[in-house]
Amino acid sequence: MKSIQVMTKDGAYDVNVDSELRFRLHELLPKSYRKVFVITDSTVGPLYLDDVLTELRKVSEVDYSIVPAGEGSKSSRFYFNLMTEIINAGLDRDSLIVALGGGMIGDLAGFVASTYMRGIDFIQMPTTILAHDSSVGGKVAINHPEGKNLIGSFYQPKAVLYDVDTLHTLPLREIRSGYAEIVKHSLIHPTPFWDQLKSLNLNQPLDNERLVSDLINGIHVKREIVQQDEFEQNVRQYLNFGHTLGHAIEAERGYGHITHGEAVAIGMLFALRVSEQHFNIQLPFDELYRWFKQNNYPFDVSDLSVTRLITRMKKDKKAKNSAIQMVLLKQLGECTSVRLEDNDVTLWLETFMRELVNN
Amino acid sequence: MKSIQVMTKDGAYDVNVDSELRFRLHELLPKSYRKVFVITDSTVGPLYLDDVLTELRKVSEVDYSIVPAGEGSKSSRFYFNLMTEIINAGLDRDSLIVALGGGMIGDLAGFVASTYMRGIDFIQMPTTILAHDSSVGGKVAINHPEGKNLIGSFYQPKAVLYDVDTLHTLPLREIRSGYAEIVKHSLIHPTPFWDQLKSLNLNQPLDNERLVSDLINGIHVKREIVQQDEFEQNVRQYLNFGHTLGHAIEAERGYGHITHGEAVAIGMLFALRVSEQHFNIQLPFDELYRWFKQNNYPFDVSDLSVTRLITRMKKDKKAKNSAIQMVLLKQLGECTSVRLEDNDVTLWLETFMRELVNN
Missing domain, CATH: 1.20.1090.10 (Dehydroquinate synthase-like - alpha domain)
Incomplete structure (x- = not known):
């Protein structure tokens, strides 16, 4: 496993890159969480969500949500729907959000994590090559009809877990x-x-x-x-x-x-x-x-x-x-x-x- | 003028408390801003907005928005409406938002500032005694139907300007x-x-x-x-x-x-x-x-x-x-x-x- 540490104002996090990472998830979590909520999209969900859920359920109570693939989900509507879902799932300040997908999912789930109860932990699991860029650096956001990424924060993940197996299904x-x-x-x-x-x-x-x-x-x-x-x-x-x-x-x-x-x-x-x-x-x-x-x-x-x-x-x-x-x-x-x-x-x-x- | 400095991870800001501060606003801004946007409510607006606008217009281009008084405005609807208004007003990352009002306005305007273009400057101008509490400490938020302040950030103002004259109109x-x-x-x-x-x-x-x-x-x-x-x-x-x-x-x-x-x-x-x-x-x-x-x-x-x-x-x-x-x-x-x-x-x-x- 290759690993790079990123230093930020709020502490450091590791970017781990390897094959089969999704089967070693629970060893790679930065700490133990009572509740975990996975956010993914309709393209990635059918391919890798089950693996991730199975692994996380070994150590936590796990819920998930699947949003439609595509930039359209980076909207205020899906943002607020996700907030309602994580409230109903009982997430608190000691819970974790996992972003399983490309840049759209990382941005959306990261912005949810950054603003739920003034910020809870989140982890990026990028599933595209493009997301090597967006998953590192702490930019999270949703779009406004007037422009992309106009609503967002700087908010760092607690880890980036990059399973390169998931890249073989990319078009x-x-x-x-x-x-x-x-x-x-x-x-x-x-x-x-x-x-x-x-x-x-x-x-x-x-x-x-x-x-x-x-x-x-x-x-x-x-x-x-x-x-x-x-x-x-x-x-x-x-x-x-x-x-x-x-x-x-x-x-x-x-x-x-x-x-x-x-x-x-x-x-x-x-x-x-x-x-x-x-x-x-x-x-x-x-x-x-x-x-x-x-x-x-x-x-x-x-x-x-x-x-x-x-x-x-x-x-x-x-x-x-x-x-x-x-x-x-x-x-x-x-x-x-x-x-x-x-x-x-x-x-x-x-x-x-x-x-x-x-x- | 009495002044207290608050140290935060992102730097220090001053809390200034005095009478007639609203007539000395432009001297008290932490730096000069090309554009300023004032957010206030329907109770405070008729009383003090004109004073504030007149003062700010000496040094900046100024726009404003008045939301209905009361906790109901700390909602996703008003949050997104304000985002649209400040986009249309042409606010950029070098602009300033002024929260003129009690805790509701401070929380709402602060959350808008904390998430517009990943965070722009904002100043608290509290107009209630209660807001001596909420205006210091960097908690900003809106409500979710399931609970108060569930959506928010930690985000520090650049200054708190407390004009005690405005407290004499309080019930x-x-x-x-x-x-x-x-x-x-x-x-x-x-x-x-x-x-x-x-x-x-x-x-x-x-x-x-x-x-x-x-x-x-x-x-x-x-x-x-x-x-x-x-x-x-x-x-x-x-x-x-x-x-x-x-x-x-x-x-x-x-x-x-x-x-x-x-x-x-x-x-x-x-x-x-x-x-x-x-x-x-x-x-x-x-x-x-x-x-x-x-x-x-x-x-x-x-x-x-x-x-x-x-x-x-x-x-x-x-x-x-x-x-x-x-x-x-x-x-x-x-x-x-x-x-x-x-x-x-x-x-x-x-x-x-x-x-x-x-x-």
Whole structure:
């Protein structure tokens, strides 16, 4: 079992990554709990909930709730329904909530845990590669109709238990989406591990050893950054590398029509291109482009409007000539946050999108 | 201006108590804010909102919302409505929320602030005596139909600005309610100040000097306890002195039919009586009883059922013979938490209620 410890203001927690963790759950709980409540979704529930319940019932009274899969469950409605369910299940301040699922479940269950009786313990059991990112760092939230993650807290889990077996049931698109964030982590930190990813072929089945190693590398970078900046005052913004354009593409396409990681992949290529031009340097744009292509990341952006993307990328969407804030690389592994004129970004984006379509 | 500094895990904040503070607001803000949003209720709004808005508009863009007075506004519905309003008002992570009102407003606005964009700054401007208690210590929450304050956080204000002028418009019942918590603070801490309260007559108009002094004394005790135990792991429970029976009476009478402090007054007398019997000591029960009587605290408990009160006082309401946890005094100023058999408490409560009615 590979393990990484994350230090926070409220104490430390371990991120454990291994196969068959779900069958060793009760040894891995940070303490004993009289009551445990598992929150999962309609995709993950049928696959892994029984294993988790069986294991937890050896040591605790256990209840659970299954919410519909998809971002729609990260809503005020499901949040309050879950509150009612855990009250009825008799959870008190000494109880535990387990988030069994991807980022949506981690965010939702974590926000429930952070605000039930002013905060009770919770554990993340991520079941996607993408969640290696969201399960570490203590960001929990639900969405508001006006925007994603507008309602939430900083609230740390008591442990992250990552059973890599659960990743083999992921559809290929979700594997691609998760690996895009691993690629991001491989590029932005002073110990870049991009070289170790280059040869990976996502179209072939991934073995557990490989998964454990790549996840640990990604989590290591995430940990280094969130430990420096738990509350997103400074360097934590570097985690947004590739996300300025990525988020804009996601929103323009409509959530669900492109995965988060697929959008971020395009966003990272653009951020590399802008970095090269802004700092007049050479970065591994071509290498990264080829890797994404070989692994079938979708690059069909021809239908997207540059003007609309630029509007979404602006910090203040109502201001006509406001700046765009982007995380760029001064060299591989060294981030910086730069304010750019939207006219410059518009020109670069037009060229970049032509290039992407014509290649 | 009297000032007390409260140390918390997330930094320190000042509690300032004085008259006319609302006209010096902009000097007292901890930093400058581009946007400020004031949350108040339909009782306080007509009286003091204009003063506050006028003052804040000297330095910021200001919006506000007025919710109906009363505990009903501490609900998920008003919570989400406020979220929508502050999103539409364009509040970002560098904005400020001001809670102008009593404990209900402080709890509601504080919970909004603690969960909007994972937490933005907020300031408490208490307008009741009771709120000297709730505005210090960082407990914020809304109610769930199944119970009070079940959804909330620990989240510290950036400042508490207490304008004692606003207390002169309080109805007498609210003055009594607030002073009951000051009396509580006067009894439970190693520097008891009960002697200074004895001569006070609440039926006469209170002068500002007296109010400032009593509030500062109460807040001092609250601060000492919450600094020792920010997250309610141990000594913070001493603040529940008088609340075991107090909460039970409030719930039995129905919220709104007896004020919080009036119920706690009866609860404190009972806790003194139990302390005397449990530890075989003498405490100033008679003195306190006389003071409450002189100040017209209502003691008509003859219609309440001892059995029903006992059920409500039990930690586990479903268990038949479970223990009751009460905070008792070993001597004036020294608290301890004791588990008592419900049979013992029943006998004491029957005697106590007869005594209260017959006197």
